[in-house]
Amino acid sequence: MSSAQEEEPPVIELDNAEIVYDRNFLAVQGVSMEAERGDIVALLGPNGAGKSTILKMISGIGRSERGEVTRGSVYYEGEGVTNADTNEMVDRNVTHILEGRRVFEDLTVEENLRCGLYRGGRRVRYSKSDYDIAFEYFPQLEELLDTEAGYCSGGEQQMLVIARALIHRPNLLLLDEPSLGLAPKLVVDIYDTLREINREENITMIIADQNAKETLEIADYGYVLENGQVELHDPAGVLMDREEIKEFYLGTSSEESRYSEIRHYKIRKRWK
Amino acid sequence: MVDVGALFSVLVTGIGVGALYSLIAIGFSLIYKITGVLNFAQGQFALLGAFLVVTLSTSLPLWMFDVQVPVVAALILTVLIGAALGLLLERFVFRYFIGEPVLSVIIVTLAFLSIIDGGVRFFISSQYRAYPDALQPDWSVSLPFDTAVQAPFVLGVVLALLTVAGLMAFFRYTVMGSILRASASDQQAAMVLGVSIERTIVVAWALSIAITSIGGILLAMSSGGAGFTIGDVTILVFAAVVFGGLDSIPGAFIGGLVVGVLRQFGVYLEEFLMPGLDSVLPMVFLLVVIMVMPYGLFGTERIERL
Numbered sequence: 001m002s003s004a005q006e007e008e009p010p011v012i013e014l015d016n017a018e019i020v021y022d023r024n025f026l027a028v029q030g031v032s033m034e035a036e037r038g039d040i041v042a043l044l045g046p047n048g049a050g051k052s053t054i055l056k057m058i059s060g061i062g063r064s065e066r067g068e069v070t071r072g073s074v075y076y077e078g079e080g081v082t083n084a085d086t087n088e089m090v091d092r093n094v095t096h097i098l099e100g101r102r103v104f105e106d107l108t109v110e111e112n113l114r115c116g117l118y119r120g121g122r123r124v125r126y127s128k129s130d131y132d133i134a135f136e137y138f139p140q141l142e143e144l145l146d147t148e149a150g151y152c153s154g155g156e157q158q159m160l161v162i163a164r165a166l167i168h169r170p171n172l173l174l175l176d177e178p179s180l181g182l183a184p185k186l187v188v189d190i191y192d193t194l195r196e197i198n199r200e201e202n203i204t205m206i207i208a209d210q211n212a213k214e215t216l217e218i219a220d221y222g223y224v225l226e227n228g229q230v231e232l233h234d235p236a237g238v239l240m241d242r243e244e245i246k247e248f249y250l251g252t253s254s255e256e257s258r259y260s261e262i263r264h265y266k267i268r269k270r271w272k
Numbered sequence: 273m274v275d276v277g278a279l280f281s282v283l284v285t286g287i288g289v290g291a292l293y294s295l296i297a298i299g300f301s302l303i304y305k306i307t308g309v310l311n312f313a314q315g316q317f318a319l320l321g322a323f324l325v326v327t328l329s330t331s332l333p334l335w336m337f338d339v340q341v342p343v344v345a346a347l348i349l350t351v352l353i354g355a356a357l358g359l360l361l362e363r364f365v366f367r368y369f370i371g372e373p374v375l376s377v378i379i380v381t382l383a384f385l386s387i388i389d390g391g392v393r394f395f396i397s398s399q400y401r402a403y404p405d406a407l408q409p410d411w412s413v414s415l416p417f418d419t420a421v422q423a424p425f426v427l428g429v430v431l432a433l434l435t436v437a438g439l440m441a442f443f444r445y446t447v448m449g450s451i452l453r454a455s456a457s458d459q460q461a462a463m464v465l466g467v468s469i470e471r472t473i474v475v476a477w478a479l480s481i482a483i484t485s486i487g488g489i490l491l492a493m494s495s496g497g498a499g500f501t502i503g504d505v506t507i508l509v510f511a512a513v514v515f516g517g518l519d520s521i522p523g524a525f526i527g528g529l530v531v532g533v534l535r536q537f538g539v540y541l542e543e544f545l546m547p548g549l550d551s552v553l554p555m556v557f558l559l560v561v562i563m564v565m566p567y568g569l570f571g572t573e574r575i576e577r578l
């Protein structure tokens with residue numbers, strides 16, 4: 001029994017993790033990060049910075065792409081889960097929303113949601129009320145139930161994959177580029193809903209996104225990755241005010257900077 | 273003049289034979305639908321079923337063992353052994369191909385074709401084995417134009433219909449069925465919902481081999497016993513599923529019927545035209561279908577949003 005004073009371990013913790021693909025391609029090195037219970041953690045950085053890789057190694061799906069944590073450790077609620085496979089992480093209530101709105105195209109919206117009920121084949125019977133949590137946050141889906149998911153709009157598909165994950169009742173939700181290819185208005189809507197879900201359902205989230213502004217606005221803490229390493233990390237509010245972030249992710253720098261100068265700029269290493 | 277009665281008889285017998293092809297074609301489609309693998313050894317699984325029944329129900333030894341059980345038990349055992357075989361294949365073979373290109377598994381099925389064929393010859397019998405009387409029901413259903421449908425054909429039609437209905441309900445209304453279709457559509461997205469690919473492979477092969485065994489047994493019944501020609505059904509099944517749309521269960525059923533009718537029609541025409549039409553017609557049909565409608569009757573076309 002742990003006493004009340006004892007600090008609760010973070011939901012997820014990476015300790016100096018190095019991730020290698022195919023025993024040969026170094027994707028992430030020396031990354032340490034953590035997500036406290038109930039927090040939204042933003043993972044920011046350009047393409048190829050290692051955001052997706054980190055999510056994939058947490059959920060275990062990276063193993064199916066020949067990824068491996070070769071150094072360091074991953075802990076889930078204080079227990080070692082380094083290189084655990086997807087089934088184990090699903091059993092621990094970790095749900096991963098993959099990049100690119102991966103709906104099951106030839107299944108209807110209802111059947112897509114039904115897949116969220118699957119837990120190692122234990123669930124046989126189901127009823128409409130199982131979908132309540134999905135409709136609570138995405139009422140639009142209720143009218144689309146019989147539509148084939150492939151025919152839904154991009155926004156609807158993004159809502160569907162989040163709803164499907166919610167039905168899975170996750171404790172930790174990993175989201176990979178939820179704003180990708182969506183209209184700015186939709187991005188704001190989806191992020192607001194994510195924040196609401198995070199508060200109401202007490203679901204810890206890690207959001208990897210290039211859309212720094214919207215992500216930081218709902219996040220509690222943020223990590224900026226570059227070339228597979230953490231370059232900056234701070235509470236979201238602090239991060240948003242940092243000059244580097246303003247300049248290169250938010251585009252709200254006080255000084256006008258020319259493209260030719262930006263191109264060769266690299267965030268200075270200030271954290272190791 | 274055209275003999276209506278003869279043509280009707282061709283149609284009826286064709287549907288009867290076709291239903292047996294359908295059962296095997298459904299088995300084929302199941303594997304393709306769930307795992308994306310074209311199983312070239314489908315006919316061999318039918319062959320295995322046909323021979324297993326006869327060795328289990330008669331004094332014919334199974335390798336070194338002398339087993340003889342009542343016919344009903346032999347039938348049930350055969351289907352169960354078929355399902356168990358699916359489990360073993362996953363455990364010892366397919367598991368190691370997860371993540372490899374699907375083509376490697378397809379090549380593996382080509383190996384099975386010979387392995388099963390040889391295995392049956394070695395462990396069971398290398399000759400045609402007549403079915404015992406208990407496995408040769410002699411009743412038939414009479415239809416107009418003095419046409420009688422033999423028992424295996426009647427059983428085939430009924431069982432094929434039941435199988436199609438059962439599988440469609442399974443895929444449409446159960447969580448497991450939805451998840452199987454889901455993992456066929458996007459394996460990774462299904463994996464992060466907790467689907468184990470191993471399990472989907474087991475379900476696909478166990479169900480498929482069990483259903484195919486039934487088809488094989490009925491095929492053997494309709495010709496009086498188990499012979500190695502049953503294995504040749506694969507190519508006909510291929511025509512059937514291509515017509516139906518590869519991943520469609522009802523498509524496989526209808527495709528099987530069409531191929532059966534074409535075959536019988538070929539037999540009928542042989543009297544007037546040339547011999548060998550019964551094998552040519554279904555293949556000409558296969559060619560035309562591939563050219564005219566590559567997705568078949570009910571095949572899944574990828575949805576492309578513009």
